[in-house]
Amino acid sequence: MPAIVVKNLTKKYGGVIAVNALTFSVEKGELFGFIGPDGAGKTSLFRILTTLLLPDAGEASVNNLDVVKDYKKLRTQLGYMPGRFSLYQDLSVEENLKFFASVFGTTIEENYDLIKDIYVQIEPFKKRRAGQLSGGMKQKLALSCALIHKPEILFLDEPTTGVDAVSRKEFWEMLKRLQQKGITVVVSTPYMDEASLCGRIALIQNGKILGIDTPNNIVKTFDKPLLAVKARNTHALIEALRKYPHMHSLYPFGEFLHYTDKRVQFSNDEIHDYLTTEMIQQIEMKPIEPNIEDCFMALMEKQDHE
Amino acid sequence: MKSFRGFIIKEFYHIFRDKRTMLILFGMPVIQLVLFGFAIRNEITDAKISIVDHSNDYITLEIKQKLLSSGYFLLQDDIDKDSDIEAVFRKGVVKEVIVFEQEFAQRLLRDGSAHIQIIADASDPNTANMLIGYTSSIIQDYQKSLKNQSSFLPQILPEVKLLYNPELKSVFMFVPGLIALLLMLVSALMTSITITREKELGTMEILLVSPLKPFQIIVGKVIPYLFLSFVNTATVLLLARLVFGVPFNGSYGLFFFEALLFVITALSLGIMISTISKTQQTAMMIALAGLMLPVIILSGFIFPVSSMPWPLQVFSNIVPAKWFLIIVKGIMLKGIGIEYLWKETMILAGMSLIFVSVSIKKFKIRLQ
Amino acid sequence: MNEPGYAIRAEQLTKRFGDFIAVNEITFDVKQGEIYGFLGANGAGKTTAIRMLIGLLSPSSGIATVAGFDVYKETENIKRNIGYMSQRFSLYEDLTVKENIRFYGGVYGLSSSEIRDKTDFLLKKLELEHARNMLISSLPLGWKQKLAFSIAVIHDPKIVFLDEPTGGVDPITRRQFWNLIYEASSKGVTVFVTTHYMDESEYCDRVSIMVDGRIAALDTPRGLKRIFHASSMDEVFLKLARPEKVGDI
Known part of the structure; x- marks a missing residue:
């Protein structure tokens, strides 16, 4: 009941x-x-x-x-x-x-x-x-x-x-x-x-x-692969990724940036190469599981678009 | 019932733990009484007067001696001409001038009446009133003593001149006014503040969600202050009687019954204020401006209602303190009973009824 | 007095209230242009320390300079060179956006034309042009906080103190707020910030954590995580504060 x-x-x-x-x-x-x-x-x-x-x-x-x-x-x-x-x-x-x-x-x-x-x-x-x-x-x-x-x-x-x-x-x-x-x-x-x-x-x-x-099922609704990206200079990294035409969302999370891409198919190396040409140093990149905050922001954006 | 008792106990904790509340509750009556009382007393003993005696006979002499030996007056200047009176007042030292008409003794004994003019400096209306009161009663005393000497009653006709404030008020007038003021303050101000305090703290939310009924919350808030109001009234009355010798000619039972009626009116006003204000500060401002000022200004406490412009006179009818003052003055000073005061009592009771029903109705069982 | 390169220096700064030591000999410095996270549990002494630094409270002992000015004697100069914003109070709710900007601009001695220019610039940057004549009370919290920050730095202070600026703000706005902080920092403004969000402490250049009136740790977020063998600042904070919480008063 x-x-x-x-x-x-x-x-x-x-x-x-x-x-x-x-x-x-x-x-x-x-x-x-x-x-x-x-x-x-x-x-x-x-x-x-x-x-x-x-x-x-x-x-x-x-x-x-x-x-x-x-x-x-x-x-x-x-x-x-x-x-x-x-x-x-x-x-x-x-x-x-x-x-x-x-x-x-x-x-x-x-x-x-x-x-x-x-x-x-x-x-x-x-x-x-x-x-x-x-x-x-x-x-x-x-x-x-x-x-x-x-x-x-x-x-x-x-x-x-x-x-x-x-x-x-x-x-x-x-x-x-x-x-x-x-x-x-x-x-x-x-x-x-x-x-x-x-x-x-x-x-x-x-x-x-x-x-x-x-909470687990909410996380499952996050439908894009999520990348955690880090570099020596966070600020420069943000600037570079913002300019990146395939960027879908970018949010700082502690020392990492959480990144999603607009494309359905892409490789992390492509992004890595782009960042290298943008003179970003010590790039670290790994796929991660989204957390509730990622989901919340994704859902907020979806709501804004509707 | 248990929850209700717990509520009242809690209210008493609040009152006894807040030094400011305690100070207002118990310090203020004493301070006000002493301020009013002694301020008035000091001026009475030292009042400087002047006398214009156009007759200079044995009766005017006797009256002058009686006045000056009363202890209330000190002779400042003797003046010969009426035209000097204004100049004397302008210096500001002399508070009262007494003028005997020509052939005072002759007129009194032959025609049966003679005139005395009493002119007072009404820039300080309270003092002026009291001086006139004293002067008149001394003259009346003297008049009575004349009665024993002669077969008929010679009349001394005092003629009072004031800039304003023509109503003769007793020295003891301030006690009824003070009682009204204190009851209003304690009942209305304190209840409205404690209810809004619960709103500010957020505890009102919990009380509303609890099984306590709104009526229990109101009554629970009101009972401690009802009790304290009576302690206060008794304190003021006792101090006034013992320290200042204020008379109490009527029935104590009737007095406390009427006080109860007035307190209920004030408490329901307090609850009404609390329903419209969100913060303690707002409640205090509304209570002070909306209730205290009318009590002080429009009730006849300090300024007589009859000398106000008519719109204010009309307005004063909805000030509960006005009716309470009439009742208290009647009981304390004149010693009259309910048979003369039923009209005022009914008005007060009607007001209580309206305010109580409005405040219970307006008290919100929910938030907005 | 003026040490180039340092915005804040504190040495054995102490505040006692009777027997109670709220701030116990804290020593730290903040470099110019740095974003400095000032963390600690409730009641650890953060607020008292901030009040001493911004000249609202006189220390009991120790030395401190803010923007090169002494916290004992030169509080007037300190106030002129800092900006301050807190979660609890920042803007007048019953004034409009424009009126708030004009008021604070006036408080810090900006001329009318400067205020006009700043107002246009600010509103454009925050995308609040349509809200120019709206009452603060009608704005969402996130907008208020961003506006409050921009107003706190309207007079180009050397240092800005932010006391829990992002409490209760939604996650996207919270990040936009930090963008504002980065931007100010890149222009050379020193940022001194407190927060309950542990992920935000990672955005700081250096972080100190207060426990019971003392600074229990001070380093870069990375350094702290290494020292405490922790994977996140949240863990660092718990490890530091937990033992002290037994018998919490």
Whole structure:
């Protein structure tokens, strides 16, 4: 049975379309990721799904409950962690947790099992005010608070934004464990590299879904051979490849450039020869598997052309 | 119910942990009271007056002695001519001039009435009012003592001249006004700020998604401030009674009932403000400009309503504090009961009803 | 004071807040025209260090010069010679594109005709000519960030400080943004940049990684990967920061 069913969902703000006729579904027990930059419509979508915002058109249901009509019942079943860590800065770690437990008519003890893994990491600081915690700790506390009423489905809106790489990694490990406990976890993130940590992902841009599938299947949709190219002078390499008439796309990726060619049939030596005539030195070239970011950019370009 | 209790406990944590809130809540009433109270007192004891006595008989002498021995007045200059009065005021030292008409004693005893002119420097209207109040009551006292001496009641007719502010106000006027101001501030400003603070922090999103009902969120926000408003009212009242000896002639029960009514009006105004403002700053600005100023200026707290231009007089009718002031003055100073105040009470109750229903209706169960 | 060839020099630069040492004796230098990546976990002291360098915060001890000016005494000169842009604040949302350019141009003492020329040039380069009279609040984030960068270098500063300039920006715009950085760098502008995207750190000439107030590593991306036996900067970062994260406060 699906946990989320969305049909033709649309949300506008004045003339801006934040969510553009989205249709998709998420199965129970999935770890599902919405991946896209700021302004893609992730937050609006999450707010509609958590009953906080009314859609302009289309329908959506979570746990078989309509997000508009059954909002009261739905609110008791879902957990939500908004974009900013919504904690009371002037309350201590323990007081925050106690408060959110009481709001949902439960106690910390009752559901301690569920949050134990996460809460033990911040328990030594339970008397500390939330305002004095580091980003990583706030994130853990906010997650504990969102879980304290044992929700069946958990929505996390950009939980890792502005958090450093280390804390991000730890956070995803926590989400994985929650999924193993049977909770449906729906996450949004602007970081493309987090896609591989989800069971399924939807790439979202300008209110539209560019692609929705497992990360592996998304990668398979990348239909051109991808080359990673490197040279002594990256800048000169970029200039040279931009001028190359067969160049289809060229994006820097760390120390490499990711290159695709317009031609169906070509050999790497042709490109190598061209670069040599352009006085590029120490050329290194290898075919590689595309990653999610490659796919995202390819899909963005396709969308722009349409 | 458990979730509701947890909510209220949390609100009290917020209040007691924020030093600024605490300072506003408990520091401000005391500071305001002391400022108002002592500022008024100091001027009263040192007020410089001049007297023009066109009669110079034994009665004018007795009245002069009574005035000067009261401790409120100090004689600055004796003037002979009415034409010098303006010059004396211009120097700015003399705050009041008293003029006895010619043949004062004779007129009083023979015709039964005589005139005293009291001219006050109304550039400082509060002081002027108080001086006139004191002068009049001393003259009235004297008049009463004359009654014992003669068979009929001779009348001394004080004739008050002011640039404006013709309504005689009591020294104690500021206490009811201050109570209205504080209740408005604590109830409206604080509730609107705490609700918008939750919006800014993003915690409102979580509260809305929780099983808490909007009505519980509102009431949960309101109860701590309701409680604090009463602590505040009691503090001001107690200080005013003990330190400044302000009278309280009416029923305490009625007073607190009316205060409750006013607080509910103010709280619902606060919630209304919070529904239209996104940030704490906006809420504060709207509360200050939209609520505090009318209370100070249009309620009759400092400037009498009757001396305002008529558009403002009409407008003042929708300022809840105006009605509350009439009620509080009636209870505290005149000691009158509900039988004389039912009309004002009904108006206030009507306003509360409208504001509460509008604010609950407008309080959003969703984001925009 | 002015050492030719160096845009920034810091020696044992330290900032204490009470007992807490936010920045602990950091020593590094940045060459003119270099793109310098300044990385570190949240709370590692990056923001404090940047604030000292741009003259907003006085150091507790140590020496530092920016564009040859002393960070203790010559903050006014520093401010005149640097550009600054952060993810959180850069442009006025309620002013139009043109008005923002005019305002910042005016702040840095450009003449009206210079501002006019720069405006035309900038808008053309960023392909924003149609948006000249649009409010900043109505622009997509990616456009805002590119515009903010161009405005940060409108007065041809010697050094530009970029604090997480690409946070939340889509991958294509993020790369266009780095093109702007390269372009500025090739004209001799020194770029001092922080980022949470580890792949972006590879675009820098040199990178330092702060851990708990100290600079734990400083080298070219290639050098760092060699030292830490890592295949990517992401791995380098994790290896450096992980041991310190036990007992995260």
